[in-house]
Amino acid sequence: xxxxxLEENISAFLDGELSAEEMAQFERELKKYPDLMEMVERMRxxxxxxxxxxxxxxxxxxxxxxxxxxxxKLPEKRSAAEDDTPPKRAAVIDLLAANSRTVKIVxxxxxxxxxxxxxxxxxxxxxxxYPHQLRSIEVAPxxxxxxxxxxxxxxxxxxxxxxxxxxxxxxxxxxxxxAVGKSAIDTTKQKAPEESGATSxxxxxxxxxxxxxxxxxxxxxxxxxxxxxxxxxxxxxxxTSRRMNQMNLVKEAxxxxxxxxxxxxxxxxxxxxxxxxxFAYKDLGYSNNPDPDVFAATVLDSLAARPGIDxxxxxxxxxxxxxxxxxxxxxxSNTAAGAAAPDTSTINLVxxxxxxxxxxxxxxxxxxxxxxxxxxxxxxxKKRIDIATxxxxxxxxxxxxxxxxxxxxxxxxxx
Amino acid sequence: xxxxxxxxxxxxxxxxxxxxxxxxxxxVRRYQKRIYALCFRLGGSHDxxxxxxxxxxxxxxxxxxxxxxxxxxxxxxxxxxTNNAINFIKRQKRQVGGEEGExxxxxxxxxxxxxxxxxAISQKEIAARFQAAIDNLAEEFRVVFVLRMHEELSYEEIAxxxxxxxxxxxxxxxxxxxxxxxxxxxxxxx
Numbered sequence: 001x002x003x004x005x006l007e008e009n010i011s012a013f014l015d016g017e018l019s020a021e022e023m024a025q026f027e028r029e030l031k032k033y034p035d036l037m038e039m040v041e042r043m044r045x046x047x048x049x050x051x052x053x054x055x056x057x058x059x060x061x062x063x064x065x066x067x068x069x070x071x072x073k074l075p076e077k078r079s080a081a082e083d084d085t086p087p088k089r090a091a092v093i094d095l096l097a098a099n100s101r102t103v104k105i106v107x108x109x110x111x112x113x114x115x116x117x118x119x120x121x122x123x124x125x126x127x128x129x130y131p132h133q134l135r136s137i138e139v140a141p142x143x144x145x146x147x148x149x150x151x152x153x154x155x156x157x158x159x160x161x162x163x164x165x166x167x168x169x170x171x172x173x174x175x176x177x178x179a180v181g182k183s184a185i186d187t188t189k190q191k192a193p194e195e196s197g198a199t200s201x202x203x204x205x206x207x208x209x210x211x212x213x214x215x216x217x218x219x220x221x222x223x224x225x226x227x228x229x230x231x232x233x234x235x236x237x238x239x240t241s242r243r244m245n246q247m248n249l250v251k252e253a254x255x256x257x258x259x260x261x262x263x264x265x266x267x268x269x270x271x272x273x274x275x276x277x278x279f280a281y282k283d284l285g286y287s288n289n290p291d292p293d294v295f296a297a298t299v300l301d302s303l304a305a306r307p308g309i310d311x312x313x314x315x316x317x318x319x320x321x322x323x324x325x326x327x328x329x330x331x332x333s334n335t336a337a338g339a340a341a342p343d344t345s346t347i348n349l350v351x352x353x354x355x356x357x358x359x360x361x362x363x364x365x366x367x368x369x370x371x372x373x374x375x376x377x378x379x380x381x382k383k384r385i386d387i388a389t390x391x392x393x394x395x396x397x398x399x400x401x402x403x404x405x406x407x408x409x410x411x412x413x414x415x
Numbered sequence: 416x417x418x419x420x421x422x423x424x425x426x427x428x429x430x431x432x433x434x435x436x437x438x439x440x441x442x443v444r445r446y447q448k449r450i451y452a453l454c455f456r457l458g459g460s461h462d463x464x465x466x467x468x469x470x471x472x473x474x475x476x477x478x479x480x481x482x483x484x485x486x487x488x489x490x491x492x493x494x495x496x497t498n499n500a501i502n503f504i505k506r507q508k509r510q511v512g513g514e515e516g517e518x519x520x521x522x523x524x525x526x527x528x529x530x531x532x533x534x535a536i537s538q539k540e541i542a543a544r545f546q547a548a549i550d551n552l553a554e555e556f557r558v559v560f561v562l563r564m565h566e567e568l569s570y571e572e573i574a575x576x577x578x579x580x581x582x583x584x585x586x587x588x589x590x591x592x593x594x595x596x597x598x599x600x601x602x603x604x605x
Binding site: 047049 | 434436439440444447448452461473476477539541542545546565569570589592593596
C-alpha cells in the first residue's frame with residue numbers, strides 16, 4: 001500500500017468498507033505517514049461532529065401543520081374499480097351506448113381518421129427520434145437501392161419477426177405498443193426506400209464494405225420487429241401520438257447534436273432541459289408514472305433492494321461483455337456500465353449504449369438496460385465526447401443493421 | 416392512538432392505494448420528521464426543507480400504486496426525497512447561473528465566526544456552521560456526504576441510489592470530508 005492508495009482509501013477505512021484484512025494492513029501502513037494519520041484523525045472528528053450535530057428541528061406543532069398541509073394537497077384518487085374504466089372513456093362509452101346514431105357518426109369519423117392516419121404513416125416523412133437518426137435514415141434507402149440492383153426487385157424490406165431464426169429480442173406485443181417506445185428502431189425501419197429521395201454517397205460506398213471487425217457488432221444486430229403497414233391500424237394511431245412526443249424529444253436533443261466539442265456541457269447537470277432524460281424515462285412507461293424522480297426511485301428501489309441482485313455484476317453483464325471483455329481483453333473491467341474502465345474505447349461505449357438501448361426498447365421487461373444506456377449516454381457527454389463522433393457511430397450501426405436485415409432477406413429468399 | 420393499535424405501514428400503503436388520503440396522512444406523520452431532516456441537510460434551509468418535504472410526499476402519493484410492497488416505505492420515500500432535492504439543487508444552480516462546485520445556497524451564519532478558537536461557540540452555532548459548510552459543498556459531494564452520514568447508507572446503497580460506481584462514491588465522500596475538514600478546521604481542533 002503506497003501513500004496515494006492510503007490517501008484514496010481513507011474514507012473507506014473510516015466507514016469500515018474495507019475487509020478485515022485490509023483494515024489491519026491499512027492501519028499498519030498508516031503509521032508510516034504522520035500527515036495521513038493526522039488527516040484520518042481530523043476526519044474522525046468530523047464524523048463525530050456530524051453525528052452529534054443534529055438538524056435543528058422545528059416544534060411538533062409545525063409538523064402537525066406540515067402534515068395537514070400535505071394532506072390537503074394530496075390529489076383525489078379514483079378507486080381501483082373506477083381505474084378500470086377511466087372517467088373520460090366511461091363517459092364516451094355511456095354516450096355511445098345511449099345513442100346508436102352517435103355510434104355511426106363516431107364510427108364514420110374514426111374510419112376517416114384511420115385512413116388519414118395510415119396515409120400519413122405511409123406517405124409522410126418519419127420523424128426521427130434522435131438527432132443521429134436524421135442522418136441514419138438517409139442510409140437505409142441508399143443501401144436498399146444498391147441491394148435492389150443486385151437482387152430481385154420484389155425483395156421485401158421488412159422481415160417477419162415470427163420467422164426469424166435465432167432471434168433474441170422479444171417483439172413488443174401490439175397492446176403495449178403505445179406504452180413501450182420502440183420508436184428509436186421503428187422510425188428508422190418503417191422508412192421504405194421509396195419514401196425518401198435522400199441520397200448518401202457515403203452510404204453507397206459503405207454499403208458493400210465488409211462489416212466492421214473492430215466492434216463485432218454486426219453479429220449482434222438481430223433484425224428487429226417491424227410494424228407491417230397493413231397490420232398496423234392500431235399501432236398507427238398509437239404511433240401518431242407517440243410521434244408527437246418524439247418531436248418534443250428531438251427538439252430537446254437537437255441542441256446537443258449541433259454543439260461543437262467546446263460547447264458541450266461538461267457535466268450532465270448542465271444539459272439543457274435534462275435532454276437525456278427521455279432516454280431513460282419516456283420508454284419505461286413514464287406516462288404511467290410521470291414524475292421522473294418517483295419513477296427512478298421506484299425502478300432502482302425495486303432492483304437495488306432485491307436480494308441477490310448485484311448491480312455491478314448486472315451492469316457488467318449487460319454492458320460489458322461484448323465490447324469490454326471480449327474485444328478489449330479487459331476481463332477485470334466490470335465496473336458499472338464500464339464507464340470507469342480505463343481501456344474502454346469511446347466507440348465501444350457509444351456502440352454499447354446504442355445497442356443496449358435498442359435491445360431494451362424492444363423488450364419492455366428489460367428496464368435496467370435502458371437505465372444503463374442512459375447512464376452511458378451521460379458518461380459520453382460527461383467525457384466531452386464529440387456528438388458528431390457519436391452520431392457517426394450510430395449511423396454505422398444503422399448501416400450494419402440494415403446489412404444484417406438484407407442478409408436475412410437473402411437467406412429467406414434462398415431457403 | 417396507542418402505538419400497538421396503529422396500523423402498520425403496509426396496511427396504510429394499501430389503503431392509500433385505494434385512495435384513502437387519511438391513511439397516507441398517517442404515513443406522512445410517521446415519516447415526515449426524518450424526511451424533513453434529510454431535506455434540510457440537502458437543501459440547507461427550513462423553507463427549502465418544508466417545500467421539499469411536501470413535494471416528496473405528494474409525489475409519493477401520486478405514484479403510490481407503483482410502490483412495491485415488498486420493500487420498506489421509508490427507503491422509497493427517502494429516494495424520492497433525495498432525487499427531488501438533487502433536482503432542486505440543480506435547478507437552483509441553473510437559475511443562479513453558478514459554475515460547477517460554486518456555492519449555491521449561501522447560508523453562512525453571521526454569528527460564531529470560527530476565526531477565533533477561543534471564542535465560546537454554542538451548540539446551536541456549531542450546528543449552523545456545520546450546515547453552512549455542507550451547503551458550501553458542491554452538489555455531488557453534498558449528496559454523497561449526507562446519504563452516508565445522515566442516512567447511514569453503505570457505499571453500495573449510495574451507488575445504487577445515485578447510479579454511481581461505488582468507487583466514485585468513495586472518492587466523492589473523501590473529497591467532501593477533505594473540504595469539510597478544511598472549512599471546519601477551527602472547530603475540529605478544539
